[in-house]
Amino acid sequence: MTRIRLNNVSKQFAPTTNKANSEVIEAVRKLSLEIQSGEFFTFVGPSGCGKSTALNLIAGLEHASSGEILFDDNSVSQLEPKKRDVAMVFQSYALYPHLTVFDNIAFPLQLRKVAKPEQRSAVGAIASKLGLENLLERKPKELSGGQRQRVALARALIRRPRVFLMDEPLSNLDARLRLEMRAVIRRIFLEEMITTVYVTHDQEEAMVLSDRLAIMRDGEIEQCGTPLDMYENPRTQFVAEFIGNPPVNMLKADIAARLFPALISRIGDSKSSVNAAIRPNLLTAVKAPVSGKSSSDTAVAKLIEMTGPDCWVHLDYEGVIIRARVPSGADISAGEHVHLEYSLDDFIFFENASGLRVELTAVEN
Structure with a gap:
């Protein structure tokens, strides 16, 4: 399990136009927080608040303009994603359409040239946890949206990464499937105890899944704490109005x-x-x-x-x-x-x- 620390991390993007008065876009501003080893931590907020940028900075898909990111007190700020040993699940399932469910899940092991008996054992174990054992010979086009997302989740988990990152993974699912997948994700997390960073715009999803969450607004953390603390003790009007259903x-x-x-x-x-x-x-x-x-x-x-x-x-x-x-x-x-x-x-x-x-x-x- 890995502890993540962000020290005064900022990310600026160049202006999207060539006009002289175009300003630099500051997507994340002086972000400082510590995500505990084995914690399920969520960035939540409205569109454009910087939550996905924060996740991409941890993954190494974006490099910070300033500040430092550490895994277990070792700086990873200059490391490429593959050297950070993180696994990601996105809103899009990103499955290989020509491969079976088995081969999609086993793909990270095949890249490492893991022996086939070990591949079969590992895929069987993770497929059983996610209810995929009867779907291993199917192609992605033969699966429902919830099944595809479980395959993507299995492929990420089978790597046993240091850090597990999830960016709006349930957004493409209907309401019933979202509820089912929330339960699956929480159960798997409790079993695997991999440090997990999750991104969503859905405050209810964040409240159900998270040990702690950070509510973001305009590139900054508005408040960070447990779901119950956010609900009962909001520090700002923005947090009070963002958290809770029905709304305050x-x-x-x-x-x-x-x-x-x-x-x-x-x-x-x-x-x-x-x-x-x-x-x-x-x-x-x-x-x-x-x-x-x-x-x-x-x-x-x-x-x-x-x-x-x-x-x-x-x-x-x-x-x-x-x-x-x-x-x-x-x-x-x-x-x-x-x-x-x-x-x-x-x-x-x-x-x-x-x-x-x-x-x-x-x-x-």
Whole structure:
């Protein structure tokens, strides 16, 4: 297992036009982090945030403009990809169409001139783990998308690389196959314990798979930590809004104080300078206030959203949409006026100007 360290790594690309005022594109800016040995680490963020560039820098497909990349305290910054001993799986399966599944998986071993009995043993073992044992004689065109991605995964794993890199590997799969492959990837990782760096734009995928993740924005790391820490303790408004499904309710403080009267003691004179946020699962929609519980002003139910065992209501309050949980057995319909039960301690606050989280304590009357 290999530990990866990035020290102040930046990557610039030349302008894409010849105009005199064209600026250098800074894809990654002063990236510093340590990925632990045997860790499943994910770069996640919107398109163009620099996550794939960061992965390519670790792989050696791109060379850093400045800074240093180390594997186990040894610099690999100037090494070519094949000398870094990494294996990659991409969004495209990159299988050889004229080879069988067996030969696609065995290809790295064939390049090393591994003896055929050893090839058969290794391919059989990895194929069994990935449910491919009955497909070894087929060609890629005879496989489903999920099967092709499992073959690509098997080919990367059979090398036993120091580092395993995955760039949007599930993007081409439909929703059901993505769920299946997420489970496969997590199970295989727990068995193999190879240091893995993963890239995705899908925050739910990142949360499910990762030991830790880095949320990237404009070439920089916005926050790095465990999935639970990201969800419960976002340091910025960007992170709070990026992580979570359904998405966080983000309200201007003056509107929040009118909808949730108890917030006035917390917001005080900050109404114009902060936003108030609360997760939908921490708001409970009810038809009438319950004695002893904090309850909101009324809002109008616009949409009831069933997602299997969970039910969510979209509410309109002064033109702002708020999402809340509908408790089991509650009979709430579109058009009804409802209240929201809440706890003051579940709200978090962010500065308008900087987007940074701020702590607001109760204001004495």
